[in-house]
Amino acid sequence: MQIGVLVSFAVLSALLVVLFVVAAAASGAELPADEVRARGYWLRKRWLALLAAAAPVLIGLGILLAPFPSGSGADRTEISVVSGQFFFQLDPATVPAGTRARFVLTSRDVNHGMGLYGPDGVLKGSVQAMPGYENRLDVTLEQPGTYRLLCFEYCGLGHHVMEGRLEVTG
Amino acid sequence: MATEAATVFHPTAPALADARSEQALVGWLYGVTAVAVVGLMGLAGLALRLSQADILQLSPGWFYRLMTLHGAGMLTGTLVAMMGALWYVLRPTVPLRVERMLTAWGAIAAGAALVILSTLAGGFATGWTFLYPLPFLSVGAWDEWATVLFLAGLLLVGVGFLLFCVDVLAAVVAKYVRLSRALGIAYLRGRDDDPPPPAVIAGTVVAIDGLLALTVGTTIVVAELGRTFDSGVTLDALWAKNLTYFFGHSLANLIIYLAAGAIYVLLPRYAGRPWPTTKPIVVGWLATLLFVATAYSHHLYMDFVQPNWAGYVSLGASVAASIPVAVVTAYTGLMLVWGSSYRWTLASTLLYLGFLGWLIGGVGAVIDSLIPLNFRFHNTLWVVAHFHTYMLMGVVVWAVAFVAFLVERSGGRTASQARTWLGVGAMVVGGFGLVAMWYVSGALGLPRRYAVQPVGTEGYSVAGAVFALVFAAGFLLVVLELGLLARRAYRARLTGAGAADEEAELPEPADPGPGDVPLATLPQVVVALGLGAVALVALIPPINDAVADEVRWHHVQHALVFVVGVLLGLVLGSAPDAARRVGAHLPGVSLGLVVLAPAVLMLLMVPGVYGDLEDDGALHLAYHLAVIALGVLTGLGAARLGRVTGRIVALLAVAMPLLYAAGVTGG
Numbered sequence: 001m002q003i004g005v006l007v008s009f010a011v012l013s014a015l016l017v018v019l020f021v022v023a024a025a026a027s028g029a030e031l032p033a034d035e036v037r038a039r040g041y042w043l044r045k046r047w048l049a050l051l052a053a054a055a056p057v058l059i060g061l062g063i064l065l066a067p068f069p070s071g072s073g074a075d076r077t078e079i080s081v082v083s084g085q086f087f088f089q090l091d092p093a094t095v096p097a098g099t100r101a102r103f104v105l106t107s108r109d110v111n112h113g114m115g116l117y118g119p120d121g122v123l124k125g126s127v128q129a130m131p132g133y134e135n136r137l138d139v140t141l142e143q144p145g146t147y148r149l150l151c152f153e154y155c156g157l158g159h160h161v162m163e164g165r166l167e168v169t170g
Numbered sequence: 171m172a173t174e175a176a177t178v179f180h181p182t183a184p185a186l187a188d189a190r191s192e193q194a195l196v197g198w199l200y201g202v203t204a205v206a207v208v209g210l211m212g213l214a215g216l217a218l219r220l221s222q223a224d225i226l227q228l229s230p231g232w233f234y235r236l237m238t239l240h241g242a243g244m245l246t247g248t249l250v251a252m253m254g255a256l257w258y259v260l261r262p263t264v265p266l267r268v269e270r271m272l273t274a275w276g277a278i279a280a281g282a283a284l285v286i287l288s289t290l291a292g293g294f295a296t297g298w299t300f301l302y303p304l305p306f307l308s309v310g311a312w313d314e315w316a317t318v319l320f321l322a323g324l325l326l327v328g329v330g331f332l333l334f335c336v337d338v339l340a341a342v343v344a345k346y347v348r349l350s351r352a353l354g355i356a357y358l359r360g361r362d363d364d365p366p367p368p369a370v371i372a373g374t375v376v377a378i379d380g381l382l383a384l385t386v387g388t389t390i391v392v393a394e395l396g397r398t399f400d401s402g403v404t405l406d407a408l409w410a411k412n413l414t415y416f417f418g419h420s421l422a423n424l425i426i427y428l429a430a431g432a433i434y435v436l437l438p439r440y441a442g443r444p445w446p447t448t449k450p451i452v453v454g455w456l457a458t459l460l461f462v463a464t465a466y467s468h469h470l471y472m473d474f475v476q477p478n479w480a481g482y483v484s485l486g487a488s489v490a491a492s493i494p495v496a497v498v499t500a501y502t503g504l505m506l507v508w509g510s511s512y513r514w515t516l517a518s519t520l521l522y523l524g525f526l527g528w529l530i531g532g533v534g535a536v537i538d539s540l541i542p543l544n545f546r547f548h549n550t551l552w553v554v555a556h557f558h559t560y561m562l563m564g565v566v567v568w569a570v571a572f573v574a575f576l577v578e579r580s581g582g583r584t585a586s587q588a589r590t591w592l593g594v595g596a597m598v599v600g601g602f603g604l605v606a607m608w609y610v611s612g613a614l615g616l617p618r619r620y621a622v623q624p625v626g627t628e629g630y631s632v633a634g635a636v637f638a639l640v641f642a643a644g645f646l647l648v649v650l651e652l653g654l655l656a657r658r659a660y661r662a663r664l665t666g667a668g669a670a671d672e673e674a675e676l677p678e679p680a681d682p683g684p685g686d687v688p689l690a691t692l693p694q695v696v697v698a699l700g701l702g703a704v705a706l707v708a709l710i711p712p713i714n715d716a717v718a719d720e721v722r723w724h725h726v727q728h729a730l731v732f733v734v735g736v737l738l739g740l741v742l743g744s745a746p747d748a749a750r751r752v753g754a755h756l757p758g759v760s761l762g763l764v765v766l767a768p769a770v771l772m773l774l775m776v777p778g779v780y781g782d783l784e785d786d787g788a789l790h791l792a793y794h795l796a797v798i799a800l801g802v803l804t805g806l807g808a809a810r811l812g813r814v815t816g817r818i819v820a821l822l823a824v825a826m827p828l829l830y831a832a833g834v835t836g837g
Contacts, residue, residue, distance in 0.1 A: 016529050029509045044497060113472065115615070161622075
């Protein structure tokens, strides 16, 4: 998914670059200001309509697809993750493939984060760990193999070495 | 060779009214300071990238302290640049006070010095976000004095920005009488035929949102400062994170909006067309006023203990915030340039290119603000990519553009075309190349703020480092060119051959009159006294009973006592005789009172300070009298800032201890 987002972003950025090159090229001419304004305002109404239509769609999709945990989690296997400077402690640390997991994260000291990477090295998602609070994250662990956990919130000089592992058996 | 030119602007550009010496002083002081700070902090950033690429060897201790300095320093440098630019363009229109701007510069410079000392000498390395409780759990990397210096440094920078915001607010109200008129609302409703120019509307929005951000920022910084001398104090981590990001997010946004305000005045000088106030501009800025204050919670999307509704509000605000940019400011900027026979100089080229960085970075930010995508991009290098796109390729480019504007204007000649092409070209290729490597790394899921990049990803760091070097070379070339032009301009001026400044008529600042007070009528005084009575009679007694069970109620009690003091101060300060006397005897002190008194109060609210006093009845009474006295001083100070500014400042002053009470326990 991330690569698709990157490509879409690159296309939009390229369109903006083209627009700026065209506008710079058009800047050399001397057109009547009233004429430019009349055409510009005509186009701007359509541009506004397009964005005004796109925004609710994006917001709606953002709400519908939000990965916030729902339900009591009774039908899920709870994996407790205690984070600290600079470690992750998982219980259990091994689960079978296909487990519908509910990660329950907290921190013993400062803010941390848990970036969860699948056996294929792709980031599946992340959630923050905060002292005094428990954050819950629902994920289905389908691929067997070793899942890596990297810290996703700067937590001190050992931030980059903070790592955990979750074994998902086949 | 620099190009000889009769004028550096478009032949039909709006007339200049910016030649007053105080205006030039502020412009040059802020512009040159900003470019120097941005350049030095850029070097720190370059060192980080070279270290990640394994070209330079930095220990984690040095990497993270430089990262902290780079973040805090770049925000400060760009803030200084855009405060200076907006002040410069607003001064001909509204009665801003040069002494406040010079004091603000001094406060920011002192704050920056403390931050440098804290990081480089003290090893302070929490990142600029100083996210609680990391400043107090350094695992031996830095001592508490470094934390104190860093927080004190941030406070001083905040004081500088606060002086600016209060001054802008007071000046626009002095000129346009009512806030609704300064914001263009009266024009929107058809009740004002002569609306303020767009830069004034932008400045008013920034001042209001800036004061909100500073209220929240001061609360969290002072709360953490209190923790340094009472280790028993506990801050709620979720509360602390909310406050930190409200402050940080708003500040970063406002830097861009400060720039937008300045561009409304600068760009027309090269396009030869005016940038008038229109209804879409007013609507866009009113929307921005709301969105800046409501979008910050996207920084807490992945803290699932944050209420979901906060995430949804932030999602809506973050997406909607892009519409005024895309439809009003950037769009109109392009429209202004289109077919205008645009005068391409170093300054105008950079002004134009800054829009591109702002828009591309904005697209990257909107993507990151969509909750399902944030799940995969949160705290990856994608975040670093998008904020560097609009901060480096937008705001930093505009900061250099502002100085180039000053230099080209002052010398009456434009920069060399060849060096402009070469320098700006290198900045564009290097800058966009640098951020492109971060976008790719972010899409691959690489986490941010890693001193050592994950194995197998070094190539992106190496490529990023090369692009960063190219950008640095371009930046240096442009700065050198500006230095040469500035020297020529200075010499020409000494011999009387340069562009002579003409003294323009500027609006004169004046203190608010005796009638311009927060409580101007008898009913207003009665309402204020009534609120104080309600606090004393109805609220404080039950809170006194609850104090034994929960320390937070103790803090609420102190905050309410302070509120009573502020109301009393407002009533006293609004009385005509008192207003005249306080105004006559305490010139300039009023602003100091409203800045210092609430901060001192929050430090007094640290349990380690008041805890021992509670056993002694007389000391306990003296403590509460001191709290009331601080409130009275705040109220008196606010009263001297006039009806609108005084009310806003008083409201925000009482918000701070109440906010503090919500999140601080222990002791």
